[in-house]
Amino acid sequence: MKGTDSIRWLPFLVSLVSGQDRNAPSGLIRLPLQKVQASTPISRASDFASKDAVYTGNMVVAKLDNRADFGYYVDITIGTPGQPSRLVVDTGSNQMWVTSRACAVASLCSSSDNDSFDPTASSSYLDQSAGRAENITYGKGSVAGRRSKDTFSLGGSFHMPATPFLLVSREDATLYAQSAHTFTGILGLAFVNGMGALHPALAAQPGMQARTVLHSMVMQGLIARPVFSLILTSVGSLAGQGVQMGQGGELVLGGVDPFQHSGALTWYPVAMNVGAGYYWSLELTDVQLAGSRIVPDALLGRIYAVMDSGSSFINIDSMTFQNLYDKLKSAIPTLSRDQMSNLITLASCTDMATLPTLSFQFGGSATTDGTRYFQLAASDYVMNVSGTCVVGIVPAAPTQKDGSVLWIVGDVFLRRVFSAYDLNGQVGLAYSVNMDSIGMGGSDPSTVESASGNAGITSSPGDSMSRGNLTFPYPLPRSLGIPLLAAPIVRMFGFLALCIF
Numbered sequence: 001m002k003g004t005d006s007i008r009w010l011p012f013l014v015s016l017v018s019g020q021d022r023n024a025p026s027g028l029i030r031l032p033l034q035k036v037q038a039s040t041p042i043s044r045a046s047d048f049a050s051k052d053a054v055y056t057g058n059m060v061v062a063k064l065d066n067r068a069d070f071g072y073y074v075d076i077t078i079g080t081p082g083q084p085s086r087l088v089v090d091t092g093s094n095q096m097w098v099t100s101r102a103c104a105v106a107s108l109c110s111s112s113d114n115d116s117f118d119p120t121a122s123s124s125y126l127d128q129s130a131g132r133a134e135n136i137t138y139g140k141g142s143v144a145g146r147r148s149k150d151t152f153s154l155g156g157s158f159h160m161p162a163t164p165f166l167l168v169s170r171e172d173a174t175l176y177a178q179s180a181h182t183f184t185g186i187l188g189l190a191f192v193n194g195m196g197a198l199h200p201a202l203a204a205q206p207g208m209q210a211r212t213v214l215h216s217m218v219m220q221g222l223i224a225r226p227v228f229s230l231i232l233t234s235v236g237s238l239a240g241q242g243v244q245m246g247q248g249g250e251l252v253l254g255g256v257d258p259f260q261h262s263g264a265l266t267w268y269p270v271a272m273n274v275g276a277g278y279y280w281s282l283e284l285t286d287v288q289l290a291g292s293r294i295v296p297d298a299l300l301g302r303i304y305a306v307m308d309s310g311s312s313f314i315n316i317d318s319m320t321f322q323n324l325y326d327k328l329k330s331a332i333p334t335l336s337r338d339q340m341s342n343l344i345t346l347a348s349c350t351d352m353a354t355l356p357t358l359s360f361q362f363g364g365s366a367t368t369d370g371t372r373y374f375q376l377a378a379s380d381y382v383m384n385v386s387g388t389c390v391v392g393i394v395p396a397a398p399t400q401k402d403g404s405v406l407w408i409v410g411d412v413f414l415r416r417v418f419s420a421y422d423l424n425g426q427v428g429l430a431y432s433v434n435m436d437s438i439g440m441g442g443s444d445p446s447t448v449e450s451a452s453g454n455a456g457i458t459s460s461p462g463d464s465m466s467r468g469n470l471t472f473p474y475p476l477p478r479s480l481g482i483p484l485l486a487a488p489i490v491r492m493f494g495f496l497a498l499c500i501f
Contacts, residue, residue, distance in 0.1 A: 055158040058224040059255045060217075062154060064089065064248030069234050069383060069411065070312045072248050073183050077153040078165070079122030084115065087187040089251055090310030091230070091280055091421065092408070094192045095136055095210050096152075097143060097166035098185035108170045110179040117184075119167060125150045126162065134166060136207060139398075141175030143168045152213060163216060186310070188212055191270055193277040194423040195226055201276040208278065214253060218423065223254030226423035230309060231260040231432050232415045256428070261418035265428035266372055269364045271304050272425070274406065280307040280427055283363035284407060287320065288373070290331075290356030294323040302404045305362065307419060307427060311410030313392045314381070321395035328391070331355055344391035352378045352389060360413070362429070374429060380416045 062074045073086050078098055085098045101118035103109035109116065119125040129146030136143050145168035152163035171179065189212050193199050202208040211219075218226045232249040250260065274281040284303040287295050295303065296319045303317070316324070325344060329335050331354055334347035346352060355378035361371065383392045392412035397405050420428035 055155070057222075060154050060158050060223065060253040061257070062251040062253070064232070064251055066233065066235055066248035067182055068385070069415070071182070072232055072309060072411070074154075074187060074251060076187070077156075078117050079119070079150045080124040081122075082151070082153045082156075083117050083121065085117060085184045086115070086182075087185045088183050088310055089189070089230070090186050090308070091189045092306060092308035092310045093136075093138075093186060093188035094190040094212050094278070095166060095188045095207060096163070096186065096213055097136060097145065097168050099168045099171070100145065103145075103169045103171070108176075109168060110171060110176045110181055111184045112181065115184055117167065119148070119150075122150055124161065128164070133169070134207065136166060138175075141178060142172045143175060144170045158222070160213070160216060160220065160222060163213065164210065189214055189228065189309075189421070190278060191280045191421070191423070191425075194270075194425050199276040199278075202278060215423070217253060225255055227255055227420060228253045229256045229260065229418065229420040229428075230414060231418050232309070232411055233432075234415050256420045260433060261430035262433050263430055264369065265418075265420060265430045266365050266367055266369050267422075267426045267428045268362045268370075270425045270427060271364075274304045274306070274400070274404065279406075280421055281305065281406065282307070282427055284360065285363040286359075286361040286373075288359040288361075289324060289327050291359075292327070294327065295320050296323070299405060303407055304404060305360070305407045305409045307414070307421075308408050308410050309414055311408050312412070313394050313410050314412050315394055315396040315408035315410070317397045317399075317405045317407070318395040321393065324393065328355060342394050342396075344393070346382065346389040346391075349382075349384055349387065349389040352382050355382065360409075374413075374417050374431070376413065376416050381412050383412070 064072045064074055066072055072089050074089050075084060075086055077084050087096070087098070099109040099111045099116040101113055101116045104111045104113040104116040119127070126149040127146060128149055132146070133144050134147055143166070145166045147164070148167040149162045149164050152160045152165075165185075168185070192208075192210075192212060192215070193202065195215070195218065198209055214223075214226070214228055217223045229252045230249065250257070252260075256265070268282045270277065270279075271281045271283055281304045284295075284305040285300075286293060299317060299319065321342070325337055328344065332346065332351045334351070335344060336347070337344050357378075358376045358381055359373040360376075361373045364370070381392050382389050392410075397407050399405050416432060418430050418432040422428070
């Protein structure tokens with residue numbers, strides 16, 4: 001995010017492992033999001049060979065791996081024949097990029113030469129750069145490369161020719177350190193105005209006109225609905241102890257798996273006034289700790305939540321953060337706050353049991369349960385990193401020119417709350433189920449929405465599918481933020497600088 005700093009501490013390493021094979025239901029491609037170790041280069045051939053995937057023309061399902069609860073990745077291939085790449089799943093940015101073989105060989109990218117993309121080895125590669133280099137700049141970190149197109153594949157059975165991406169020839173020092181052999185690029189899935197005409201403010205910004213892979217899938221009729229969903233799982237106390245196979249969660253492209261969430265989804269309209277409709281942003285109407293509001297009255301009506309899977313923590317404004325810290329400190333006097341990083345640390349992880357519940361309320365839902373609160377227990381918002389427990393909330397929320405504040409709601413929240421993203425302009429939220437109890441990828445295909453299903457969003461009993469008369473005549477912009485977990489980091493470096501708004 002613009003204005004946020006990478007929090008570097010708690011040196012932990014995470015290693016990449018392959019996910020377990022699963023039986024994929026009809027209409028779904030299943031791919032793992034993986035947890036990786038920063039010190040271990042990605043072993044692509046054996047790693048990717050174990051990924052299963054099925055595509056029947058309706059949906060794609062990607063199983064995710066988890067980097068010690070600080071990052072979620074998906075395996076894809078680029079080119080003909082396909083060359084494997086591991087990408088950060090990032091709902092806060094719009095572009096896809098992968099590192100080039102030349103960049104790795106020259107040590108300008110942290111990936112190794114055997115897990116980066118070699119365009120000379122692909123018969124379908126197209127250079128779209130016209131000899132010009134382009135940059136993607138995040139709040140912390142940037143990459144440079146050339147605009148390209150090639151076949152994008154998931155799991156071996158889904159293929160989309162001539163997919164745009166940036167072939168990276170250089171990572172700056174910040175991004176180089178944060179990637180640390182754990183991934184080779186980013187898969188951006190930002191809202192970018194949905195499926196309509198691009199907002200003029202975005203159209204004027206280089207890179208913000210780029211449509212996401214999801215938009216391309218929809219426009220080419222490769223998936224049933226303009227919807228994707230995420231469930232992220234946790235390794236809990238195992239964080240920092242390597243990759244836990246197949247326990248990262250799932251990314252579904254083209255629908256929603258009802259077995260991934262508990263109860264009905266509540267749908268909230270995307271706040272189109274935030275970043276000219278670039279982000280998956282929702283109005284945030286209330287935040288409570290132990291039943292008491294912690295958002296200052298002066299900020300009520302001015303806070304928006306950007307749903308960002310590329311951010312490890314939740315970034316909030318400094319005034320609310322101070323209120324949060326004071327209340328937590330009153331509950332646990334031994335709790336401490338680092339003056340440089342602002343990380344709140346528990347003297348003992350056993351203190352977690354005495355911390356109160358944190359509750360979020362979002363606005364704009366037309367359903368009867370639109371006033372619901374989503375609650376995070378201390379075990380949700382406190383992260384155990386190799387025996388050290390830290391609160392996954394930091395004061396790093398950017399402010400727009402109109403005075404509104406953008407909270408970056410990252411994986412700390414998204415692990416507890418299942419999220420569905422509809423390019424028609426809404427986000428659906430419900431509590432996540434325990435993936436271990438149902439088995440990753442164990443969906444019954446008859447329950448997953450197809451093109452003829454109920455709006456292709458969810459078939460969960462009792463779900464209200466009403467969308468009112470929402471119409472959003474805009475499409476997409478550019479990159480938001482990613483958490484780019486470095487070997488010793490615990491968060492993201494941010495969302496792309498949308499400083500024009």
